[in-house]
Amino acid sequence: xxxxxxxxxxxxxxxxxxxxxxxxAGADAFIGYPITPANLLYLYGSQRMPLMLAAPDExxxxxxxxxLAAAGxxxxxxxxxxxxxxxxxxxxxAYMMELPMVIVLVQRLxxxxxxxxxxxxxxxxxxxxxxxxxxxxxxxxxSSFRDCWTLPAKALELAVNLRTPVVLxxxxxxxxxxxxxxxxxxxxxxxxERKYYDMKCDGKYKPYKPTDWVPDFLxxxxxxxxxxxxxxxxxxxxxxxxxxxxxMNNTRRLEEKIVKRAHExxxxxxxxxxxANTLVVAYGITTAAAKDALGxxxxxxxxxxxxxxxxxxxxxxxxxxxMDSYSKVVVAEENINNQFSELLYGVRKPRNHRFVGSMGKxxxxxQIIEEVKA
Numbered sequence: 287x288x289x290x291x292x293x294x295x296x297x298x299x300x301x302x303x304x305x306x307x308x309x310x311a312g313a314d315a316f317i318g319y320p321i322t323p324a325n326l327l328y329l330y331g332s333q334r335m336p337l338m339l340a341a342p343d344e345x346x347x348x349x350x351x352x353x354l355a356a357a358g359x360x361x362x363x364x365x366x367x368x369x370x371x372x373x374x375x376x377x378x379x380a381y382m383m384e385l386p387m388v389i390v391l392v393q394r395l396x397x398x399x400x401x402x403x404x405x406x407x408x409x410x411x412x413x414x415x416x417x418x419x420x421x422x423x424x425x426x427x428x429s430s431f432r433d434c435w436t437l438p439a440k441a442l443e444l445a446v447n448l449r450t451p452v453v454l455x456x457x458x459x460x461x462x463x464x465x466x467x468x469x470x471x472x473x474x475x476x477x478x479e480r481k482y483y484d485m486k487c488d489g490k491y492k493p494y495k496p497t498d499w500v501p502d503f504l505x506x507x508x509x510x511x512x513x514x515x516x517x518x519x520x521x522x523x524x525x526x527x528x529x530x531x532x533x534m535n536n537t538r539r540l541e542e543k544i545v546k547r548a549h550e551x552x553x554x555x556x557x558x559x560x561x562a563n564t565l566v567v568a569y570g571i572t573t574a575a576a577k578d579a580l581g582x583x584x585x586x587x588x589x590x591x592x593x594x595x596x597x598x599x600x601x602x603x604x605x606x607x608x609m610d611s612y613s614k615v616v617v618a619e620e621n622i623n624n625q626f627s628e629l630l631y632g633v634r635k636p637r638n639h640r641f642v643g644s645m646g647k648x649x650x651x652x653q654i655i656e657e658v659k660a
Contacts (some may be wrong), residue, residue, distance in 0.1 A: 293470030348376030358505030
């Protein structure tokens with residue numbers, strides 16, 4: 287590491303930042319099965335976390351994470367689409383059991399095994415519909431090295447506070463690219479405070495009785511209260527139910543706790559220019575090209591604003607409010623079917639929405655500039 291007048295310059299990659307951030311925030315276990323392009327996260331996780339378990343496959347990974355979460359640990363893993371596809375049943379299980387964990391999803395080109403060494407932004411539609419019943423699972427997305435430091439800690443905090451799995455979405459180019467970076471600009475990471483059920487309380491502990499939408503947590507390792515953790519439809523005691531009113535309300539609450547507290551984890555950047563009629567929207571790795579395009583356009587006298595969404599699911603209402611205030615919106619993302627606009631508006635996108643897409647290669651600033659000027 288080199289110290290100079292600009293700060294602390296070091297050659298690093300985003301994988302190291304992500305793992306270090308979560309370790310400082312309180313993640314205490316990395317469970318994983320190696321897969322390109324998430325291999326560096328696996329490597330650093332094995333070096334940095336207090337506990338590391340090498341699973342024989344991705345299904346086992348999520349099962350072990352669920353067991354550790356039930357025991358009071360905060361587990362994390364990293365994978366890509368083929369591995370994530372194997373995890374989905376167990377993610378639904380952890381969602382129903384209300385077990386906190388973080389899954390770093392490194393996007394690569396699909397379908398199926400696709401091209402392991404080629405990046406993409408093609409998993410957003412999958413993430414929106416992964417929970418049976420259409421319930422939202424929180425998804426945050428990194429757009430810069432700084433995000434790769436701040437958002438993993440936020441993801442961990444969110445997982446603990448809402449008792450839910452959380453996905454941190456990124457991409458191959460983001461986590462595998464090394465560059466010189468000034469780490470002195472990074473803020474301190476505070477350890478996530480875990481809140482438990484007050485053991486001094488009299489009466490029977492109800493593992494799914496909510497307080498502010500979220501049940502108080504007790505690990506199965508304590509011996510004072512019985513803790514039932516159930517992946518099937520259940521009541522507040524965790525007892526298996528079919529369709530009783532209490533059980534249906536409990537299932538409905540799984541969505542409500544995420545939607546009604548969405549304001550607590552809405553993060554985005556808005557580089558707004560006065561009197562601008564055009565808005566560029568980009569998330570993830572495409573943000574770098576969008577920022578370069580914005581600089582060139584403004585240098586040429588164009589009045590353009592830029593929105594960088596970082597909370598992708600559930601979609602914050604503020605994004606639509608921002609977009610509705612512009613006569614032209616250009617959405618750039620590395621896929622060919624405009625998944626972000628469809629996430630906001632469905633198949634009937636507003637007529638003033640333009641799309642810059644790509645498959646198999648990153649979007650260039652010039653592509654965005656041409657669409658803005660078109």
